[in-house]
Amino acid sequence: DTEVTQTPKHLVMGMTNKKSLKCEQHMGHRAMYWYKQKAKKPPELMFVYSYEKLSINESVPSRFSPECPNSSLLNLHLHALQPEDSALYLCASSPQGQGIYEQYFGPGTRLTVT
Amino acid sequence: AQSVTQLGSHVSVSEGALVLLRCNYSSSVPPYLFWYVQYPNQGLQLLLKYTSAATLVKGINGFEAEFKKSETSFHLTKPSAHMSDAAEYFCAVETGANSKLTFGKGITLSVRP
Numbered sequence: 001d002t003e004v005t006q007t008p009k010h011l012v013m014g015m016t017n018k019k020s021l022k023c024e025q026h027m028g029h030r031a032m033y034w035y036k037q038k039a040k041k042p043p044e045l046m047f048v049y050s051y052e053k054l055s056i057n058e059s060v061p062s063r064f065s066p067e068c069p070n071s072s073l074l075n076l077h078l079h080a081l082q083p084e085d086s087a088l089y090l091c092a093s094s095p096q097g098q099g100i101y102e103q104y105f106g107p108g109t110r111l112t113v114t
Numbered sequence: 115a116q117s118v119t120q121l122g123s124h125v126s127v128s129e130g131a132l133v134l135l136r137c138n139y140s141s142s143v144p145p146y147l148f149w150y151v152q153y154p155n156q157g158l159q160l161l162l163k164y165t166s167a168a169t170l171v172k173g174i175n176g177f178e179a180e181f182k183k184s185e186t187s188f189h190l191t192k193p194s195a196h197m198s199d200a201a202e203y204f205c206a207v208e209t210g211a212n213s214k215l216t217f218g219k220g221i222t223l224s225v226r227p
Binding site: 043050055100105 | 155160204214220
């Protein structure tokens with residue numbers, strides 16, 4: 001299995017809702033990432049987990065809350081989002097250790113905040 | 115700080131023509147460079163990566179890139195464009211621990227029949 005899966009594919013939520021995005025990989029990768037991507041823009045890194053511990057938080061607002069329950073699973077909990085948070089949310093994973101490794105991306109969740 | 119620059123936002127070529135997408139890097143140390151492709155409504159897919167083993171790197175789908183230290187460049191080429199190559203292309207450089215990437219702004223490739 002060489003893919004990263006993300007659910008749901010699409011999500012529409014109001015500003016008062018609480019929802020979660022899910023990401024899963026079974027490649028044995030120990031680094032997992034969340035990115036936000038606006039249309040016609042490059043992905044912007046939000047969070048990095050390394051060995052299930054949060055290692056990078058790119059000053060993301062607290063209405064985004066990441067969670068890494070185990071080495072295969074990464075969640076992003078959403079609460080009280082703003083319309084400007086509407087974007088494609090991408091998950092990625094990468095091996096850790098010696099060497100230079102690429103990131104493997106999932107297909108993304110298209111989020112619309114109304 | 116390490117960064118990459120992709121000049122222009124859009125390249126249009128005819129089917130069968132050469133594809134050339136430019137990427138220049140800025141780095142005080144040997145960089146690790148990547149090209150990713152993103153098809154509409156999809157995630158990013160790795161085309162190729164440079165890790166200093168060889169300056170000419172071959173990737174998937176007939177793409178290749180040459181690392182030129184003297185020009186601080188890592189341009190992506192394909193000898194003959196296919197309609198299915200129409201997509202967004204991102205150059206990226208590894209900029210820290212945990213394989214953290216910094217992306218260029220991307221360039222849209224259109225292929226005319």
